[in-house]
Amino acid sequence: MSVPPPPEPIAGARLLFSLDPAVSHLNHGSFGAVPIVAQRAQQRLRDEMEADPLRFFTQGLVDRIAHTRRHLAGFLGADPEGAALTTNATTGAAVVLQSLGLRSGDEVLTTDHGYGAVAYSIRRECRRTGATHRVLRVPLTATDDEVVQIVRDGLRPGRTRLLVVDQLTSATARLFPVAAIVGVAGEHGVPVLVDAAHAPGMLPASVRSIGADFWVGNLHKWGYAPRGTAVLVVSAPWRDRIEPLVVSWEQDSGFPARLEWQATSDYTAWLSAPAGLYTLRSLGVDRVRAHNAGLAAYGQRVVGDALGVPPADLPDPGGPTVAMRLVPLPAGLATTLDGARALQSRMAERLAAQVAVTTWDGRGWLRLCGQVYNVPEEYQRLAVGLPGLLAQR
Numbered sequence: 001m002s003v004p005p006p007p008e009p010i011a012g013a014r015l016l017f018s019l020d021p022a023v024s025h026l027n028h029g030s031f032g033a034v035p036i037v038a039q040r041a042q043q044r045l046r047d048e049m050e051a052d053p054l055r056f057f058t059q060g061l062v063d064r065i066a067h068t069r070r071h072l073a074g075f076l077g078a079d080p081e082g083a084a085l086t087t088n089a090t091t092g093a094a095v096v097l098q099s100l101g102l103r104s105g106d107e108v109l110t111t112d113h114g115y116g117a118v119a120y121s122i123r124r125e126c127r128r129t130g131a132t133h134r135v136l137r138v139p140l141t142a143t144d145d146e147v148v149q150i151v152r153d154g155l156r157p158g159r160t161r162l163l164v165v166d167q168l169t170s171a172t173a174r175l176f177p178v179a180a181i182v183g184v185a186g187e188h189g190v191p192v193l194v195d196a197a198h199a200p201g202m203l204p205a206s207v208r209s210i211g212a213d214f215w216v217g218n219l220h221k222w223g224y225a226p227r228g229t230a231v232l233v234v235s236a237p238w239r240d241r242i243e244p245l246v247v248s249w250e251q252d253s254g255f256p257a258r259l260e261w262q263a264t265s266d267y268t269a270w271l272s273a274p275a276g277l278y279t280l281r282s283l284g285v286d287r288v289r290a291h292n293a294g295l296a297a298y299g300q301r302v303v304g305d306a307l308g309v310p311p312a313d314l315p316d317p318g319g320p321t322v323a324m325r326l327v328p329l330p331a332g333l334a335t336t337l338d339g340a341r342a343l344q345s346r347m348a349e350r351l352a353a354q355v356a357v358t359t360w361d362g363r364g365w366l367r368l369c370g371q372v373y374n375v376p377e378e379y380q381r382l383a384v385g386l387p388g389l390l391a392q393r
């Protein structure tokens with residue numbers, strides 16, 4: 001079967017990262033990869049911190065954090081007044097959940113594409129408060145209109161205190177029509193948290209255009225920031241009500257300082273995040289997005305072909321810049337989280353390929369990413385080695 005050509009590689013881009021050249025790194029989506037420029041920026045900040053810790057923490061750090069926050073909010077198209085830096089999407093979601101004041105009889109609504117760690121957080125908050133977690137089933141092939149309809153039918157106004165919806169899902173690499181979903185929920189007075197863990201750097205939609213009550217996105221995935229960098233955006237009516245997980249000295253300063261100041265901690269990842277964006281901008285944001293999405297699509301076809309999956313059975317993520325694509329695994333493989341993790345380790349050990357293996361709806365999937373440091377040969381090598389590996393169950 002003929003596979004469309006891959007995009008033109010971005011020459012030299014791999015040299016911007018410290019990745020082991022002996023490994024195919026096809027899973028940027030899980031933990032990202034930090035360009036050397038941003039690593040160095042963070043190291044310089046750590047050197048400064050260690051040269052005089054008292055001066056670093058007490059003279060100007062709050063202003064430097066605010067400056068970084070404004071810069072990142074500008075990149076995301078978010079209202080800088082409504083943005084707060086946080087460490088990751090999981091933390092941002094937990095902050096929102098515990099600020100809701102849930103009570104017995106309330107419910108938190110999600111889809112069955114939601115991120116596992118966030119679902120744990122929802123369930124714990126529900127156990128603590130007597131609220132319930134209800135999950136809407138959304139078929140992988142549902143159109144955007146169908147997704148919106150499923151959400152519309154699933155809302156229970158007066159009872160649904162929060163809808164959590166992912167902008168780009170993790171296990172299923174599916175773009176959700178979040179702006180339309182926020183619109184429908186808003187008609188029924190239901191606040192929405194958009195889990196946009198993968199959006200910054202990959203997806204062009206501005207946070208403002210989505211209009212959610214809460215939005216959280218990681219800069220440490222597709223935004224090339226050092227790990228521990230995320231932005232939580234909160235709509236004006238909620239800003240005075242949102243509480244940090246850990247109360248510290250900025251508690252009386254209101255939003256966002258009370259969320260950001262998390263006691264003695266290493267704030268250097270946040271401060272060096274602009275160096276990650278600098279790398280992305282130097283390569284050309286649009287060029288990187290088109291390249292990564294094109295390469296992921298190419299990889300999906302090459303690996304899908306090797307596993308005998310017809311192109312029509314390869315899920316379409318639903319957007320031109322989505323740089324993660326699924327390939328269904330043969331039935332019976334990776335049907336549980338443990339099974340998926342075991343297969344992922346075997347691929348790393350035997351094929352020198354880091355690839356996400358996900359489990360959803362009782363079946364296993366490969367999730368292939370495209371990034372500037374990847375080349376078509378990496379997907380081709382995986383396609384050659386994978387059928388033999390999968391045959392040795």
Ligand SMILES: Cc1ncc(COP(=O)(O)O)c(C=O)c1O
Pocket residue numbers: 029030088089090091114115117118166168169170195196197198218
């Ligand atoms: C949709 C989604 N939400 C949340 C997360 C968690 O991100 P983090 O570990 O940075 O909190 C991920 C990570 O991949 C994700 O895909």
